[in-house]
Amino acid sequence: MSVAAVADVATQAGGRVRLAWGRLRSNRVTLAGAVIVALVMVVAILAPVIAPYPALVGNPAAVLQPPSLAHPFGTDQTGFDIFSRVLYAARLDLTIAVGAVAIAFSAGALFGALAGYVGRLPDELIMRVMDMLSAFPDFVLAMGVVAALGPSLINLIFAIALVNLPIYARLLRSRVLSVRELQYVTAARAIGNPRWRILLVHILPNSIAPLFVQSTLQAGYAILTAAGLSFIGLGIKVPDAEWGVMINMGIRYIVSGQWWITFFPGAAIAITIMGFNLIGDGLQDLLDPRRR
Amino acid sequence: MIPVLTVRHLSRSYRLRQGWRRRTLHAVDDVSFEVMPGETVALVGESGSGKSTVARCLLRLEEPDGGRVFLGDEELTGASAARLRRLRLRAQIVFQDPSESLNPRMKVGAQIGEPLHLHRLARGREVRSRMLEMLDLCGLEPQHADLYPHQLSGGQRQRVGLARALITRPRFVVLDEPTSALDVSVQAQLLNLLRRLQRELDLSYLFITHDLGVARWIAQRILVMYAGQIVEAGPTEELFSRPLHPYTRLLLDAIPVDSPRMRRQRESPAGEPYIAIDPAPGCRLIGRCRWAAAECQAPVELLDSGPRRLVRCVGHFSGRVPVVEREVLSPSQTVMD
Numbered sequence: 001m002s003v004a005a006v007a008d009v010a011t012q013a014g015g016r017v018r019l020a021w022g023r024l025r026s027n028r029v030t031l032a033g034a035v036i037v038a039l040v041m042v043v044a045i046l047a048p049v050i051a052p053y054p055a056l057v058g059n060p061a062a063v064l065q066p067p068s069l070a071h072p073f074g075t076d077q078t079g080f081d082i083f084s085r086v087l088y089a090a091r092l093d094l095t096i097a098v099g100a101v102a103i104a105f106s107a108g109a110l111f112g113a114l115a116g117y118v119g120r121l122p123d124e125l126i127m128r129v130m131d132m133l134s135a136f137p138d139f140v141l142a143m144g145v146v147a148a149l150g151p152s153l154i155n156l157i158f159a160i161a162l163v164n165l166p167i168y169a170r171l172l173r174s175r176v177l178s179v180r181e182l183q184y185v186t187a188a189r190a191i192g193n194p195r196w197r198i199l200l201v202h203i204l205p206n207s208i209a210p211l212f213v214q215s216t217l218q219a220g221y222a223i224l225t226a227a228g229l230s231f232i233g234l235g236i237k238v239p240d241a242e243w244g245v246m247i248n249m250g251i252r253y254i255v256s257g258q259w260w261i262t263f264f265p266g267a268a269i270a271i272t273i274m275g276f277n278l279i280g281d282g283l284q285d286l287l288d289p290r291r292r
Numbered sequence: 293m294i295p296v297l298t299v300r301h302l303s304r305s306y307r308l309r310q311g312w313r314r315r316t317l318h319a320v321d322d323v324s325f326e327v328m329p330g331e332t333v334a335l336v337g338e339s340g341s342g343k344s345t346v347a348r349c350l351l352r353l354e355e356p357d358g359g360r361v362f363l364g365d366e367e368l369t370g371a372s373a374a375r376l377r378r379l380r381l382r383a384q385i386v387f388q389d390p391s392e393s394l395n396p397r398m399k400v401g402a403q404i405g406e407p408l409h410l411h412r413l414a415r416g417r418e419v420r421s422r423m424l425e426m427l428d429l430c431g432l433e434p435q436h437a438d439l440y441p442h443q444l445s446g447g448q449r450q451r452v453g454l455a456r457a458l459i460t461r462p463r464f465v466v467l468d469e470p471t472s473a474l475d476v477s478v479q480a481q482l483l484n485l486l487r488r489l490q491r492e493l494d495l496s497y498l499f500i501t502h503d504l505g506v507a508r509w510i511a512q513r514i515l516v517m518y519a520g521q522i523v524e525a526g527p528t529e530e531l532f533s534r535p536l537h538p539y540t541r542l543l544l545d546a547i548p549v550d551s552p553r554m555r556r557q558r559e560s561p562a563g564e565p566y567i568a569i570d571p572a573p574g575c576r577l578i579g580r581c582r583w584a585a586a587e588c589q590a591p592v593e594l595l596d597s598g599p600r601r602l603v604r605c606v607g608h609f610s611g612r613v614p615v616v617e618r619e620v621l622s623p624s625q626t627v628m629d
Binding site for chain 2: 182183188190193197201202205
């Protein structure tokens, strides 16, 4: 697309979206990521429609069957259809990822903005708490929080959000610290902007883009952490349809040759995370207004 | 007539730490001047002379640590945050680099209209109509309002910066090197625009620049700043034809000329600009001045030397530094018209 055409499109209402789509198309890798994530979302929404069997009703006559036409991903020891459960599990795993990222993003951004903008004391207080949170290995902290609060969907989301929060806070704080020194912020002060408006209108929109990129990466890791916690019995409980739970249920059968019970949910995790990561790599370019 | 801007003993210093030593950089040291209604005063000096710090202190974008600033008869220094916001309606600033002084994520029109919105001077459709009017006055087209800064050229961006500064109809505008990031031809257009706007909107300018040619084109009076102090002040043409301070001569000699005959008469500036870190009480030009002598180590004041002329030089008053009439090119030869 020529420069003139770019400028032209950008001036029209909705041009931003169309342009983003245009750039997305020209970047194959990002497009692949977007397609994967979109597909997982469609699967999550349509699971009851497209799944051939219910998620929590087993067939005792068909246990531990290898993949076949009737059961594309095989069945497990209770006669659950793995294919159907992999589809259903997308619902829980995406909910956890989106929920945890949304909470971590908003709370982290709030703390980061306060730390970077308000003053020395809030900065020290907030950032030392963030240091405490990140002193623990992520998974250990999440384990501890879920173990303390009791395993449940809400607590799982909360734990993962808490683990991710310092990343957003640090990222935004450092962006705010550098953007606040730029000349257009001084100019905003000169024309009479109140302090809070400088932060909201002039600093934040110019600082927030890296957090979106981070979010897509974190969404992938959130699924991994959720699956990990559910796998060790903290989080989603057996026999609910969740990828980590499913791997947990199949773990004893790997040695005896029933690989499909663990393989397909594992592959679902890997593919979903890959999708999020591919998007994250391409997002930075899309969000930078100077490259539109 | 009351000056639109009065500056008295303005000072701003920064504490530095060099190893275990604590030192003080006197960026602006006891600067006083005023700007009359309709007047353009140029503040010239090398980079590091403190001229931009003066600009920021005038509007209290940076807090001066000494001295007073008045807009008309109202004092800006010491004003409460609310009063300061109101006073800033009457004094505005245009920054040097237009690509850095505009918010990259806000449309140009929104940025120009923002002051109206902030000070509740207009609302809704009126903001837009006044914004478009200002856009036109600054030589931009209505369709520019819906573009982002990066879609404009450097000259257009600086016009946006100007429109934003002028939309609240201030009486006084600080222009902090507004043309030095621009091409020469674009520079000339902007300077002409500034002059036209000054007449039409009854503005007073403090024009900060390191370019004496530009200063001469736009200003009626020139203040020469060196190492945080004003070393010479005077009406533009007099200052060019009869510079009194050795530093002013160095600056004038640094203007490129196209006549080999004139080039031979010139002194080449020697030495580095002086940075006023824990300065000695004497003249700060000592290391670079060919007339430097023992008496220059005594404290020097900015003193009257004839009508409307001020000089900070002991040698000038003792007659050691000769006054030389300079051959001056006409303004049309120094500035692209």
